[in-house]
Each structure stands twice: as structure tokens, then as C-alpha cells.
Amino acid sequence: MVTSGYYLLPQKFRWAWLLAASSYFYMYFKPEYILIIFFTIVVDYVAGLLIEKAQGKARKALLLASIITNVGVLVFYKYFNFLAENINLLARHYHTTHIPLLNFILPIGLSFHTFQAMSYTIEVYRGNQKAERHFGIYALYVMFYPQMVAGPIERPQHILPQLRRVIHYESKAFVTGIFLMSAGFFKKVVIADRLGLYVDPVFSNPHAHSALELLLATYFFAFQIYCDFSGYSDIALGAALTLGIELMKNFNMPYLSCNIAEFWKRWHISLSTWFRDYVYIPLGGNRGSFAVTCLNLFIVFMISGLWHGANWKYLIWGVVHGCLLTGYYLLKKWKVSISGYSFFKWLITFNLVCLAWVFFRANTVTDSIYILNKIGHFQGRFYAADDIMAIKEIFYCVFIIVLLLLGEWCMRSHTEFSTGKKVYTALALIIACYFFGVFNEAQFIYFQF
């Protein structure tokens, strides 16, 4: 409906149509939360205009005010209860006052649109982007519905000109959009949700499972989260492309990486580059001593971990990745480089990433340590989780994972598919989604962030 309405309307009304649709989708979850996003939009819109006009210290002050507002909203809604719980733990120890917890649900996609809004004011401050005069277009930049709830976190230089451009219907882009959307749905309902049937019960009760079952759940989760998140990104890219708008690529076959640095260049690219451009480089990046570079990396990964959720497990997941990356740069510094053996490099990288996911997925840090300990000692080499997933379904899962990797490899080597091929593939994917998909109303994992 939105797409057909979009092409029926003249260009000058399209932004309003898209903004209305985006507002509706946002309000569908909890109508009153539109006020929160509206507040940050107003603040950043005004801040952008003022930053552009201001000179010297005033510019910095305005940027800071805008960032503090955005981060303040994020911290309040996402981290207040986490902070209060931890302060209360300490308070109980020292018998001091207790902070009451707030009872509300997290506004959907808060972390994503806050970061996208911040990138706008930062880019205006840096002079890379002119302040947007049109309030509606700016609001649409923050709220553009395909990517509002789970990214990709866009940059103003990339999106704002596209929202202003006169877009004519192009069947090639439209078909590519449908193709990407069907590929995204396939990843979500055929792979991620199928793997979730095994992963979720195993991780919710790790004590009842053998090391083999836990190891399998760990590998499966790696692909579950990849297919869930990259599936969403594909749907977002596709939905935007049907409107003639191109979003940035968020994943580039991360599990084929041969080292951790490469993994982070291929995984959640829009967030990695956001942290690189707005946190890591301003902190000094790799311009200082090796120790400072490592410290910067740790800071970035800790923030990145916490960005995912208000829980110690995410922080530890970030720290683990910080350690892995530091280790990699240390090896590089000591010039320990082995040419060739790509398969072993890939194998090591893949396994390290998978083991780090345990911290991300387990319910608590204690659970993750228990799981890793059990896997490390290989306690229980039997498979007895037939009630959760039969062996033949496990093999099927492995088969679709291999199929996914082959499919992505094929896509990379043949960058330009013909429109006809895309139509047939999309049709086949949609049929596969229906017959092999799991429709248990499971949300996208990254919606909670």
C-alpha cells in the first residue's frame, strides 16, 4: 500500500506520505512513544541549524547539547533500570537508600534511531553535511520505516539527498528490492527461526544438556543471529529499494572472515563504521602508542557491547571481542604472520566468534561460563535432545546453513543477476518460506536493542 501510494503521488508529497507511514508503523507498537522520537527529532533539527550558523566554542556546545539529549534519552529508557539495579545491589550492601525501578517497555529501535540522529548533528558539526532546512525530510531521515527499528544506521550524506531526489519507478530496482526482501524473509523464517527451535530451549536450560548439545546450540546460534539480523537488513534494503532508495549494506559474509578485524569489517557494518567514525577515531584511533590503541579498542567494544543491551553479558561480550582484536593486533605487531593456511585461519576465527556468542546468548554471565566450561571439558558427548529437535532435522539445519553460505558465495561471484533470474529466485524463495518456514511469531532479535 505504501509503495503503490508512493508512486501514485507527485514527488513533492512523497516525503509526507513516507513520514505518515513511518509514524504509523512506529506508533503501532506503542502510540505515545512517538513523542519521544519527536522530541529528539526537534532537538536535533534545531541543533543542526544552530550548529551550522554558530562559530567556535558555541558549535561544540550545541553539538554537546544535542549529543547529551540523545544519549540522555537512550540512557534513561534503556539503562536506567540496569543502573538502578546495580546501585541497589551496592546500596543493599552498605544499607543505604533504594532507587525505585521504572516500569516501562523500551521504545522500539531506540538505539538505532538515536545513533542515526547523532550521526546527523556530528556530520553537520564536521561540515560534511549541510543542515537540513525541511523539517519533514529531516524527520523522515530519522524515521524512514524500512530501517527505523533495526538499521542499517545510515549517514545523512547518503540518505538525505536520496529523499530529496525525484525518483521514477524503475523495474530493475523494484525487482531487486523484492528479491532482497524475499531473501531476507527466507533467512528469517526458514533458517533463523528453525535454528531458534533448537537454540532457545537449550540456552534457556543449559544444565539439562550435554556438551555436544551445547556446542551445537552455540554454532546454531551463530547462524540464527546472523540470519535473523542480516535477514532483517535485507528486508530493509529491499523495502527501501522498492521505493527507489538505496541503503548501505550491513553484512558481507562475516563468517567467511579469516581474522577478527576482518569479521568486524563484515558484521553489522553500519554500527562498526559508526563506532569507528564517531568514537574510535575521535579517541585517537591508532595514532597513539600501541597501548593507547588497545585502550581505545576496549572502550569502543565495551560501548558497543552495552549498546546491545543493558546487561553485564553484553558488556562481557564486547570485552571478549576487544581482547580478541587486541590479540590479533599484538600478533600483527610482533609480525607473527603466516601466509597461506586460509582454511585454518578461517576455522580459528569462526570458532572464536562462535564461542564469544555464548556470552551474548546465554541468559546470564554465570550460564555462559557454565556453558563454556562444559564445552571446554566436553562433558557429555551424546545427543539426547530428540524431544527438542530430531537428528534428521539437525541434519536439515546443517544443510540449509551450507546452502546459505553457498548461496551468498554465489551471489558475490555473480554480482549482477538478470531481472528474470531475480524474479524466479524470489518466487522460489517465497514458496520455500511458506513450506519450510517456521511461523511462531518470533520477533527479530535486534528489535529488542
Place this chain on the structure above:
Amino acid sequence: MRKVICLLVFVFSIGLLLLSMNQSLLNRIKQDRYFAHLNPPAATSHSWYYRLFIRSDRWRYGDLYGLSYLHPYKLPLEAFRKYPPNDIRKQTNRILYISGDSFLADKSLKGAFAGFDDVIFLDRRFPSRPFKPDSTKENYMVMEFAERNLNVFDLDKPGETGQLPDKLPTGFFERVNKALFNKDLSRNLELLLFDDKCFTIVKECKAMVNYILFGRTANEVAVSTDRKRLFLNITVDTSSIQSAFRPKSSGDIEKIDHNLDVAKRYYLSMGFKKVFLAVIPNAVSIYDSKRLPYNQLLQRVESSTDLPVISVYGTFKRDHRNLFYRSDAHWNPEGFEIWINATARALDQLK
């Protein structure tokens, strides 16, 4: 041409969206689809509304078939015997109330029991206004439960005694808000677009592919170990409180007894002369009780309660006929008749 296609898609989508936002229409469609197979075709088939919307196989072959679409269980449902009202000249001055669930809902029971002028069914599944029994008559109450529902019965819960659980939207903005952001929108769209006879074959193919390849059925349904029938999964899955295989402590039984006792006292205080308890066993408790260790809930409650009990468990267990539909969570006409006879025998003792 492109603009025309766009316009058609747009108009169709708008129409569909508006229809799926209209919850009262959707509720009517749902209800009519549910009862369509019970209504005589002549009365319904001519209306455009029936031709357009009431074309579903979901309930025609049993609720469990409708949830799972497993083709081997696409079995016709036999009709129940109807008990029209008794001869008005033989007044007994007694009224029987039955507070029950889906096992007795939609049944014609007015003249089922000879010693009563009327039988009034109170559907426990839906909240209703508080009722008052006719004080000029002798009123009796039968509390009928499906075994699975015993676990969750609590008279103090909203809805059980006529309090409405949710405040309905009254103001204009409240109603607009509820319609615009209707939380059932995706389910309504699914209902409008795909709950149609012509999709039955596709749904059956999908169900069979998943059943044969992965041994999976719809979450709400479980297949019996002999594969002859379907069960409601909540009566099988031990993670559900309603499971026949979830161990029940003596504390759990005491809690159920207490809740039944509260209900009994409530009805007696309303003026009922006597309150009976009738528990219909789960199909799985009769036909697949060795699947896992059965918790014996029904016998334990029947033996511990001080309510007079209309028990059919033993009769059901001994009877070698099929007493439950194979594709539905409820009894079939034979099972229903056994219960009617058992209840009639228990009520006869009042004479």
C-alpha cells in the same frame, strides 16, 4: 498502465486494511466461520456475505484439524443429538443450571433431563453479566469442567462471576486508537486473505511436509503415539500447567479443591439447592495415558472434593468405542451421551 496497476493495488490494499481494522466485522466473520458447518446450507449459501467470507475449512473437520491442517485427520464430525424443551404440562418447578465450557457449549440441552423444566447453560469461557437464579424455583447447579481446565479455574478471576475483565473503549479517540492500532491486524489480514477453502490444499501440503520431514505439527497440536488421533498440545506438553503429564503435588490438588469449594459456597449463597461437579477427561488421559506418567488429576480431585461428583472417567476408560473426535479436542456424540446418562442418573437421586 503502470499507474493503473499502482492504483488498483492501492485501492485493494486500502480496502483490505480498512476491513481488517474493523474488529466487530472480523469477530462476526470468525463466529460465522466457526458455526458455518453446523448451520443448514440453505439458510446461508445465498447471502453475498456468506459467499465472500464464510468459505473456510478451519472448523469443518474439527478444531485440531483446523489448527494443524494434517490431511490424515481430515475427518467429518458426526452431529450431536438435540434435546428439545420438555413437555410444558409436566411442570417440576426445578431448573438445572450448567456452568460449563466448550464440551457443552452449542449443545441443545433444554430437555435433556426429565426431572427439570429447563436447563440453562452458562458459558464459562466468556465473561457475562452476573445472573440471578429464579427464586420461585428449585435451582440446581452442575459445574462442568474439561480436565485440563480444572487447573486454571479460580472463581475470583475476572470473568468467572460476571465481572468484565477489560474496560471496553468508549470515547471516540479511544475507539479510533483501538481501530487504527489494532493489535490483531496481522491475524485479521491472514484471516481475510488466506482462511479460505481454496488454500486448504496448500495448507495441508505445508503441514504434511513439516510433519513427514521434521515430525512437527502446529504448536497447539500433538499426535497420539498410535497416530490415530490428535490431542490439544497443552494437555500433553509438560511445560503447560494444563498437561495431563505434569506432576501434581498434594498442594496443587488442595488448591483445586479449595477453588471448587469457594465456587460451591458462592452458588449455595445464591440460592442453589445443590451443586454438582462433573469433570470431562482429556482425550489423552483416556487414549494415550501411557505416553508419559499420567498425573491422575481427575481421580485425585474427584476423590478429595466434598462436592457430589458426576464421574465418567471410569466409564470412558472401560468403553471400547471411540468417544472423542479424532480431529477435535472434544468428545463425539457417543461420549456426550455417556455424560448425559451419567448426569441423569446422578440427578435422578434428587427425586
